[in-house]
Amino acid sequence: MSDLLTIADKTYQSRLIIGTGKYKDFNETRDAIETSGAEMVTVAIRRTNIGQNADEENLLDYIPPEKYTILPNTAGCYTAEEAVRCCKLARELLDGHDLVKLEVLGDQKTLYPNIPHTLKAAQALIDDGFKVMVYTNDDPIVAKELEAMGCVAVMPLGSLIGSGLGILNPHYIQLIKEDANVPIIVDAGVGTASDAAFAMELGCDGVLLNSAIAHAGNPVLMASAMKKAIAAGRESFLAGRMPRKAYASASSPLEGISR
Amino acid sequence: MKLTVNGDTLTLDGNTIADLVAQLGLTGRRLAVEVNREIIPKSLHGDVALNEGDVVEIVHAIGGG
Numbered sequence: 001m002s003d004l005l006t007i008a009d010k011t012y013q014s015r016l017i018i019g020t021g022k023y024k025d026f027n028e029t030r031d032a033i034e035t036s037g038a039e040m041v042t043v044a045i046r047r048t049n050i051g052q053n054a055d056e057e058n059l060l061d062y063i064p065p066e067k068y069t070i071l072p073n074t075a076g077c078y079t080a081e082e083a084v085r086c087c088k089l090a091r092e093l094l095d096g097h098d099l100v101k102l103e104v105l106g107d108q109k110t111l112y113p114n115i116p117h118t119l120k121a122a123q124a125l126i127d128d129g130f131k132v133m134v135y136t137n138d139d140p141i142v143a144k145e146l147e148a149m150g151c152v153a154v155m156p157l158g159s160l161i162g163s164g165l166g167i168l169n170p171h172y173i174q175l176i177k178e179d180a181n182v183p184i185i186v187d188a189g190v191g192t193a194s195d196a197a198f199a200m201e202l203g204c205d206g207v208l209l210n211s212a213i214a215h216a217g218n219p220v221l222m223a224s225a226m227k228k229a230i231a232a233g234r235e236s237f238l239a240g241r242m243p244r245k246a247y248a249s250a251s252s253p254l255e256g257i258s259r
Numbered sequence: 260m261k262l263t264v265n266g267d268t269l270t271l272d273g274n275t276i277a278d279l280v281a282q283l284g285l286t287g288r289r290l291a292v293e294v295n296r297e298i299i300p301k302s303l304h305g306d307v308a309l310n311e312g313d314v315v316e317i318v319h320a321i322g323g324g
Contacts, residue, residue: 019324029322044323047265048290050283060289060320075323089318092298093291210324
């Protein structure tokens with residue numbers, strides 16, 4: 001069955017987007033990503049170390065842009081201006097690549113999105129020709145606003161970044177999805193494979209996660225679990241779950257029982 | 260000339276951004292360079308001369324979520 005995810009006119013077999021932070025080393029990063037089947041991976045943009053480690057290895061040698069869709073993020077940005085600047089640096093770094101993950105954070109304790117700055121940055125980036133996948137809260141009205149501005153994907157948090165608390169507000173995620181005409185990707189909060197499956201069962205188009213794999217006891221094995229969870233959750237959503245009932249309903253025929 | 264590169268003071272022995280990148284041993288790396296908050300495209304690194312006191316940022320991609 002063909003069931004592809006389309007983001008900004010490009011199609012993906014995998015509905016899992018993986019972050020590249022917090023791994024033990026680049027080999028583990030590469031192995032986890034390969035095992036997960038993800039075709040899109042996020043990276044951060046930071047100052048290059050100067051005057052030391054001149055022969056330091058480069059992340060992009062392990063996850064080549066020829067093989068993966070690289071999604072540069074604006075992690076660590078707390079204002080619209082910082083986030084826009086970061087995206088422009090990413091575009092230069094990646095030879096004109098214009099797909100970005102916008103996240104403008106509110107404070108260090110929660111890393112909750114700052115919505116006024118997120119809206120401002122999204123508009124500036126879209127006006128400058130960027131294709132914006134945007135990290136946001138689980139507010140259906142904000143999600144709709146971001147879609148109307150022209151964001152190519154809206155990415156509500158399941159719970160706080162790096163918390164592993166799962167999907168804390170499934171009803172609002174479902175409300176966002178019901179009204180959306182762009183892909184809805186749950187971004188942040190997934191802690192284990194059942195959380196990812198649950199997000200997909202809600203009807204979400206994909207899941208973006210990092211810590212759930214990178215901080216698992218065995219990251220590569222968890223990457224395998226996530227791949228299966230995303231696929232299972234998606235099929236479960238497409239299949240349509242049975243209705244919930246208050247009382248039992250026997251699965252075996254009630255007739256013909258030997259007495 | 261003296262420059263500020265990624266927050267540190269540095270003395271450049273050449274003139275251009277390409278000279279700076281070479282002095283840092285970063286030639287051929289995937290980088291983006293900003294001079295005084297203005298991004299300078301890679302294609303111009305060999306042409307754009309730096310000036311005393313310029314503030315340069317050099318960034319690359321690292322792991323992130």
